[in-house]
Every structure is written in C-alpha cells, then in structure tokens.
Amino acid sequence: MTPYLSSEERFFVATKCCIYIDGKILVIREKKANGDAHWDLPWGKISKREMEADVISSLERELSEELWDSFWVREKAQLFHVQKAYEKAFHSDDILPFIFLCYTLELDEVPQIVLSDEHTTYRWIEESEIATLDSWRTHFDSIVKKAFESKNI
Numbered sequence: 186m187t188p189y190l191s192s193e194e195r196f197f198v199a200t201k202c203c204i205y206i207d208g209k210i211l212v213i214r215e216k217k218a219n220g221d222a223h224w225d226l227p228w229g230k231i232s233k234r235e236m237e238a239d240v241i242s243s244l245e246r247e248l249s250e251e252l253w254d255s256f257w258v259r260e261k262a263q264l265f266h267v268q269k270a271y272e273k274a275f276h277s278d279d280i281l282p283f284i285f286l287c288y289t290l291e292l293d294e295v296p297q298i299v300l301s302d303e304h305t306t307y308r309w310i311e312e313s314e315i316a317t318l319d320s321w322r323t324h325f326d327s328i329v330k331k332a333f334e335s336k337n338i
Contacts, residue, residue, distance in 0.1 A: 197283045200244040201325070202262070203332035208290040209309035210329055212318070213251070213300065221304055225322040226329070227251050228285070244288060247252040251301045262288040265335045270324055289332050 203226060204211040215225045227245030231240060244262060266287040271280050299308055310318070312333040317324050 197281060198231045198240075199228050199283055199285050200231060200240065200247060201226045201268075201285045201287045201328065202244055202248065203289045203329060204288065204292060205249075205289065205332070206295055206309070209311055210332060211252075211298075211307060211309055212329065213307045215322070216303055216305060216307040221320070223320040223322045224318045226287075240286060242275075251304065252296070252298050252307075255299055262290045263291075265289050266328060266331050268324060268328060272323065285328075285331070287328055289335065 197274060211227070212224050213227060214222045216222050217283055227248055229250070231243040241262060264286060268285040269286060270283050270285065272283055295309075300307060308314075308318075310329075312330070315333075318326070
C-alpha cells in the first residue's frame with residue numbers, strides 16, 4: 186500500500202468544471218471500478234507538466250477527452266472553489282489526498298456531447314434537482330450548490 190502521507194504530504198491536483206447554460210449545470214454519471222456509478226462533474230488529474238505550464242490546459246484536455254472532441258475554455262473558465270478531499274484510489278484501497286480546482290464555465294449554446302467510456306449518461310440540472318440525484322461523488326453535490334450560488338444561475 187502506498188502511503189498518502191510522508192515527511193512531505195504527497196497529493197494529486199485535479200480540475201473540476203461546472204459547465205452551465207440557461208440556468209442548468211452539466212453533471213455526468215461516472216462508472217466506478219466495482220460496477221457502481223455516481224454523479225460527478227467533468228474532471229481530471231493535472232500532470233506535472235500542466236502544473237508547471239498552465240492548469241487550464243488540463244481542463245481543456247479533460248473536457249475534450251470526456252465530453253466532446255475539441256473545446257477551448259481559456260478565456261471563459263473562472264476558478265470559484267478549491268476543495269481538499271481524501272479519496273479511495275481507483276484500482277486499490279489506498280486513500281489519496283486530492284486538491285480539486287473547481288471552475289465554472291458558461292456556454293452560449295448546448296454542445297453535442299459524446300461521453301467517454303468512463304461515463305454512462307449526463308444531465309443538465311437546475312439547482313432544485315441536486316437533492317434528487319442519488320449517489321453523488323463525495324462532497325460534489327455541495328460543490329454544485331456553490332457553483333449555482335457563485336453564478337446566481
């Protein structure tokens with residue numbers, strides 16, 4: 186087992202994105218290794234190269250990989266929240282520390298979404314629908330609430 190703490194805490198940095206249009210935010214149903222699924226936001230880990238160069242590159246890469254072929258957010262994405270969480274690793278029982286950089290992104294039109302194999306479905310939800318979705322990724326229903334509040338969607 187890989188320890189998540191050492192003399193210097195090791196952690197992963199990832200981007201999350203609350204994509205919204207017409208008062209609704211996009212949420213995706215992400216498959217878990219055990220076959221279960223949970224609701225989440227589009228996200229991905231930031232590579233060391235991306236951390237050194239440009240964090241937004243990670244967000245653009247993940248949106249392109251998970252949702253549609255090509256997407257550039259450089260001028261539109263706004264950081265609205267930073268979340269520290271300890272989460273179980275995807276393929277082991279290790280508990281890993283993450284720092285999530287959470288962005289909002291307003292779209293002018295609904296894109297053609299093509300989900301990656303990691304996801305089962307997606308929905309555009311209003312704030313009142315947050316509590317109606319079961320199996321949220323830990324703490325991310327509260328992140329979606331904060332996104333609605335920060336944008337007065």
